[in-house]
Structures are given as C-alpha cells and as structure tokens.
Amino acid sequence: MNTPASTWPRCDLSLTWTALRGHFEAHGRDLDLREAFARDPARFDTFALQAPEVFADLSKNRWDLATRKLLLELARECGIEARRDGLLRGDPINHTEGRAVLHTALRAPKGETPPFDPVILADVHAVLDPLLAWVETQRARAARGEITDVVNIGIGGSDLGPQMVVPALDAYAQRGLKLHFVSNVDGHDIVPVLRQLDAHRTLFIVASKTFTTQETMANAQLARAWFLQHYGAGAEAAIADHFAATTTNVAAAARFGISTTFGFWDWVGGRYSLWSAIGLPIALAIGADNFRALLAGAHAMDRHFAEAPLEGNLPVQLGLLDVWYRNFHHAASRSIAPYHQGLRRLPAYLQQLEMESNGKSVDLDGEPLPFDTCPVVWGEAGTNGQHAYFQMLHQGTDAIPVEFIAVRQTHYGPEEHSAELRAALADQHHKLLANCLAQSQALMLGKTAAEAATEKAPTAAPDLPATTVARHRSFPGNRPSTTLVLDELSPRSLGALIALYEHRVFVSGALWRINSYDQWGVELGKALCNQLLPRFANGDTAGLDASTAGLLKRLGVVTGR
Numbered sequence: 415m416n417t418p419a420s421t422w423p424r425c426d427l428s429l430t431w432t433a434l435r436g437h438f439e440a441h442g443r444d445l446d447l448r449e450a451f452a453r454d455p456a457r458f459d460t461f462a463l464q465a466p467e468v469f470a471d472l473s474k475n476r477w478d479l480a481t482r483k484l485l486l487e488l489a490r491e492c493g494i495e496a497r498r499d500g501l502l503r504g505d506p507i508n509h510t511e512g513r514a515v516l517h518t519a520l521r522a523p524k525g526e527t528p529p530f531d532p533v534i535l536a537d538v539h540a541v542l543d544p545l546l547a548w549v550e551t552q553r554a555r556a557a558r559g560e561i562t563d564v565v566n567i568g569i570g571g572s573d574l575g576p577q578m579v580v581p582a583l584d585a586y587a588q589r590g591l592k593l594h595f596v597s598n599v600d601g602h603d604i605v606p607v608l609r610q611l612d613a614h615r616t617l618f619i620v621a622s623k624t625f626t627t628q629e630t631m632a633n634a635q636l637a638r639a640w641f642l643q644h645y646g647a648g649a650e651a652a653i654a655d656h657f658a659a660t661t662t663n664v665a666a667a668a669r670f671g672i673s674t675t676f677g678f679w680d681w682v683g684g685r686y687s688l689w690s691a692i693g694l695p696i697a698l699a700i701g702a703d704n705f706r707a708l709l710a711g712a713h714a715m716d717r718h719f720a721e722a723p724l725e726g727n728l729p730v731q732l733g734l735l736d737v738w739y740r741n742f743h744h745a746a747s748r749s750i751a752p753y754h755q756g757l758r759r760l761p762a763y764l765q766q767l768e769m770e771s772n773g774k775s776v777d778l779d780g781e782p783l784p785f786d787t788c789p790v791v792w793g794e795a796g797t798n799g800q801h802a803y804f805q806m807l808h809q810g811t812d813a814i815p816v817e818f819i820a821v822r823q824t825h826y827g828p829e830e831h832s833a834e835l836r837a838a839l840a841d842q843h844h845k846l847l848a849n850c851l852a853q854s855q856a857l858m859l860g861k862t863a864a865e866a867a868t869e870k871a872p873t874a875a876p877d878l879p880a881t882t883v884a885r886h887r888s889f890p891g892n893r894p895s896t897t898l899v900l901d902e903l904s905p906r907s908l909g910a911l912i913a914l915y916e917h918r919v920f921v922s923g924a925l926w927r928i929n930s931y932d933q934w935g936v937e938l939g940k941a942l943c944n945q946l947l948p949r950f951a952n953g954d955t956a957g958l959d960a961s962t963a964g965l966l967k968r969l970g971v972v973t974g975r
Contacts, residue, residue, distance in 0.1 A: 422778060425492040425925045426741075426785055434484045438742045445476050447858045447892050465728035466714035467910035469899040474858050475735055475815070476743070476894045485734040486724050488925070494730065497924045502720055504530035504681070508931035509778065515931045516679075517686035517916065518716045521709035521909070529720075537679070545676045545691055546702035548658075552617060553701060556591040561617050565594045565607060566695040567637060568621030569629045571684025572660070573597040574766050576695045578759035579688060579708070582908055585756075585827040586700045593699050596637075599629040604636060613644040618657045619694055620670070623678065625663035628940070638670065660691040683931055685766050686916060704905045711909025719917045729914055733921025735896070739815050740786050740922075749807065750793030752819040753850040756903055760819070761793035767915060771930040772923045787926045793817075797849050808856060808889050816857060816895040819911075820850045823902040850897075860891015 425431055451457050451473075461473035461482075477485075489495075501507055504514040519534050520542075528535050555561045566576055577595040580587070587593075596604045618637050622630045641656060642649045653671035661667055662677045676691035688696065689709060697705040719729045739745040750761040772788035794802060796818075807814055824843045831839065867884035874883045898914075900907045923930030946966070949955065953970075955963035 422497060422924065422927055423492055424777065424927050425488060428488065428491045430484060430488040430491045434481075434488060434738075434742065437480060437484055441478070442476070442481055442738075442742060445478060445481075447474060447476060447894070450478065463726060463728050463731060465718050465722075465910070465914065467711055467900060467907040468715075468728065468914055470728055470731075471897040471899070472731060472735070474854055474895045474897070476892070477735070477738060481738065482731075482734075485738060488737075489724055489730060489734060489921075492925055494921060494924060495724070498719065498920070499529070501920060502529050502716070504534070508683075508929060510929055510932045510934070513931070514681040515683065515686075516681040517683065517689060518713075520682065520689035521713040521716065521913075523710070523713065534679075541676055541678070541691060545694065546697060546705060548674065548676075549694070549697040549705075550702055552698060553588055553591070556588060559590070560615060562590065562615040563592045563594060563611050564617045564619065564695055564698050565596060565611070565637065566619045566621060567596050567604075567630055567633045568619075568660075568692070569597040569627060570766065571687045572621035572623075572627075572630065572692050574685070574759075574763045575688030576693060578757075578763040579693075579696045579908065579912075580699045581759060582754075582756040582903060583696075583700050583704065583708075583905055585825045585903075586704050586905060587827075588699065588701065589828075591699065593695055595695075596633050597629065599632050601636070604633050608637070608640050613641050613646075613649075613656070616641075616656060617698075620657065620659045620661070620667070620672065621692055621694075622659070622661055623663075623684075625659065625661045625666035625670075628943070634670070658694070660694055684933075685770055688912070700905060707905035708909040711904075711906035711911075712913035713909075714906075715910040715913035715917070719913075729917035730921050732896070732914070732918040733925065735815075736789070736918070736922040737925050739894070740789055743813070744786065745789060745813070745815055746786075747790035747792060747812075747814055749799075749803075749814055749816045750791060750819070751796050751799055751816055751850075751853070752793070753796040753846055754819065754821045754903055755795055757819060758795040761791065764915060765791050768919050770933050770936070771919045772926065772928060773935065774923075774926075774928040774930075777927045778929060783926065783928070785926075787928060788922075796853070797846065800849065800853065804853065807893065808860075813890075813893050816854070816893070818850050818854050818895060818897040819900070820847055820897060821900045821903045822847075825902055825904070854895045854897055856889065856891075857893040857895050858891060860889035860893075861887070863888040 454460065458471065458473045460479070461471070461475070463470045463472060501515055502518055504516050506512055506514050508515050516530060516534065519528065519530055519538055522528050522535055522538070524539055552561060566573065573595055580593050594607045596607055618641070620630065620634045625631065638653070641653065645652055650671065654673045657670070657672045658674040659667040659672045660676050660678070664675050667675050676694060678687065678690040678692065682690050689712060693705065696708070719727065724730050750764055752758070752760050768791045769788055774787055775783055777783055793799065807816060824839060826839065863884040866887040867880060869887070871883050871887060898911070900911065919930055949966060955966055958966065
C-alpha cells in the first residue's frame, strides 16, 4: 500500500521517545563502557552483527540491552518497516519533488521479481548493458595504448562517488589507464590535470544530468577548448571519439559535439547515483564484471535491509544509534576513520550522502523541528588521522562517536612482489590493524591520573610536579565507537558498505520525519551566484549589502596567467 510520506508520525511525540528520555536520564547518560564489559564478558557477542560483506562490532557504544530494546520499539512505533517498504517499492517518498527514490533499482539483477514496477528494471538494464559494452571497447583501446587517461568532469554526486570508489578499488583497476577527477570551478583544479594529458590519448566524460550544471559545464567548455587547441587537424570531428556524457539532455550534448551519451532517471538522486551511468568512470577503471560485482554487493545489502528482522538489521541498528547519540547524548558530530588508504575519500563521500540528505531543520510538512537532526560527518584515513585530530577525540571536551573501518586481508593488485617485500607489506598491514584496534580500545579505556603517575614521561618538563604531568597525561575514556570489518576491500564488499550507509541515512531521516532526498539548501547560493556574476564585469554594487559590495570591490576583476 502506498502510504504518503507526509502522514508519517513524529517519533519525538511517541510514548517510546518519552520512555527513552527517562531511560537516558536514569541509566544512559552515565553508562560506563568499562563497567559494562566487566559485568558482561559476552558483551562483544551480544552486540556483534553480521550483514552481507560487513561485520559490525557495536559493543563499544554507550548503550545496553534496555537501550537497544527501547530504540527498536521506537522504530516499530514509528513504522520504520512500512516506511522502508515504501522506499523499496518506489513510493514517491521524495514528496517535495513528487519523486520515487529508487537507487536500489539500479543494482537489482535481471530475472529477479522486484518490489517496484518491473518496467523500471528493464529500463535500468537497457542502459547498463550497452554502457558496459562500450566500457569494454574503451578498455580495449586502452590496452592498445590508444587511451591512457580518462578525465571525469562533474560535481557533487557526479564526482564524489566515482572519485571515492576508483582509488578504493585500485587493486582491480586496469594498469596503464589513469583516472582523473575535475569538479571545482576553480581553474586550479582542471589546469594541473590538463597539463599531464596527451589530447590524442585522453577520454573526457562530462557528467551532468541536465548538461547545464554551472561548474561542470564551465570545466567541460574549458576541456573542449584545450582539446581543440592541442589535438591538431581534425579536432572538431575527433570530439566524438574523445568525449562522452552521462546526461539526459542528449540534444545539448550533441551541440557540444558529443554523440555517446548514457542517461538516467529523475528518481536517481545525485548522491545515490554512482550505481547509474554516473558510475561510468568506475566501470572504465575496473571493468564490466567488477562493476557488476559492485552492484551485486549493494543488492545483497538491499536484501538484508528489506528482509532481516530489526534486531539483526545492521542499517536499522546504525540509524538508531545515530538518533540515540544525536537526540539524547547531543553529539554534534561523528568521525569516520577508515583504516585503509583506498578508503581515503570515504569521509568526503559520506559528508554529502549524510549531510545533504539529513541536514534539514523542517519536517515533511515544512514545520520547524524541535530537536537536532544530522550530525557533522568528518574524518581521515588511519593512521594519518591519529597524527592530526585524534588528540581531540581522546582528550577534548566533547565525546564524539567514532566509526572505525578495518579490512582483514590485503590486496595490492596483480603486481609481482618478492617474498621479502610481501613479508614487509604483511608486517605493515598488521601495524595498521593494531593501530585501529588500539585507538578504539584507548577511546573506551582511557587512563586515570593515578595510572599516568606510575609511568615515566621522558618529554615532560623537569620542573613540573609529577601530579600535574599525570593530569595532562590522563584520558577520560568511555568514548564510544563502532568498528566495521570487511574481509577484503573488493567490488562486492565496497558495494555492500556504501549501500549500508545509504540505508542507515534513510532510517535516521525517517525517524526524524524529514525528507532525506531533496536538497533545497544548495539552491539559494546558486541563485545568488548567478546574480553576482555580471557584477564582476560591470562593477555594479547597487542593492547589495555592505559586506558583499565591499568584497566585490576588493576582489574586482582579476585575470590570471
């Protein structure tokens, strides 16, 4: 049954929310993880959860069985299962734009009976199959040395997803084919890329659904001008062989000179689009079979989200923890710490996925919400983050939930390594994993001043009292974390991990009763930018606020070399 999103209840008005508030005041606020583990040796097993390709240790979170029971009751009282089913069925839950939200259809395999209109599945594969066939043709050109570089020109969801996935799956990438990503309208983004290229051996992808996105089209026009300048005779005709587009505006692409286009649908949100034609650079990097494996991993997580009981449903459990920390512990941010260099762009990708989706302050009816919604999402790959912001995580004034991501097995690609080099790489991987486990352990255990006083601090100033040094070297501990474990970083496991985060965002957004699938917050700045652009040419400041007028005069018109 199609239940309009606008009829979803407000969870903060439910009886369970009130019960959770009482539980938090009586027990949750002061729950001590060290005491919890001491009382329950089986706590790890109790709060461990296996989903497709992803194992989760939720035991270092500041909750107990009573908390989890109440959160699950909240989910049920607020109809999370019915809301989930509406999402997967293709109900127009993006009600402000009158659209379905069917990124799950992009990874549904042929032959499966979908919960949504089967025509949609046929349409998906009518684009996917020729796209992947074209990909293999281009990869064959690359194998012959005809193409050495691919430049993806997009922004937002047309950039962040592919830019995250390609380095993550470097071990599966075709050698000799280099992927570049250009997104910023700042010329300092595209110029250093163009400097590396041979026009005769470069393939450009212009990723814009409407073929009108300001930043993308500015970069595309600049790339076109560079290509015409550097290709030589026959450059205009060669555009068709060296440019492709992922767009629905075929006519505009044709006027640009592009004849190869792959489209997608209005039910594909930008930040959920890497599974669609927007994933073209991913497929070029890893090949058709591996791209299908990426889709298969995401689909396996979709099935888990759709079918697993709430008690064993990982996206639901993570979404509930998000509500618990944001609305009861008032945690304003969450840190992502992937302990795999390939996942170095994951925090940036998740920033858009979560903050553009759930960074809302009004409910489905447009009414102001009386509680907090999306936390700030931020992070860096381990071990780099340990030498930067982990100081604050351990000793800062805020207890910030941290999400560690560990990968059990290494996979560096097909290169041949000597036995000595393999042993050194294995040793480095053990160091990496040991650091990951140590950080989550340290956040939980902390260190008392009394414990610190028993240790020698060789770098301490010699005239400082020992008790003062001990206080500086103490850690409060009891800081929560989640650890997600992948057996290996493969196309299938990465697909499952990304889909896990997508569904988690839906769960928390549904409980907050917001529309996670529009993004009106990006529109005002765009509109004002279009109004300001002509003023840089004519210097007109009439009608502007004093600050903007003053800055416009200060910046003026500057041309670079």
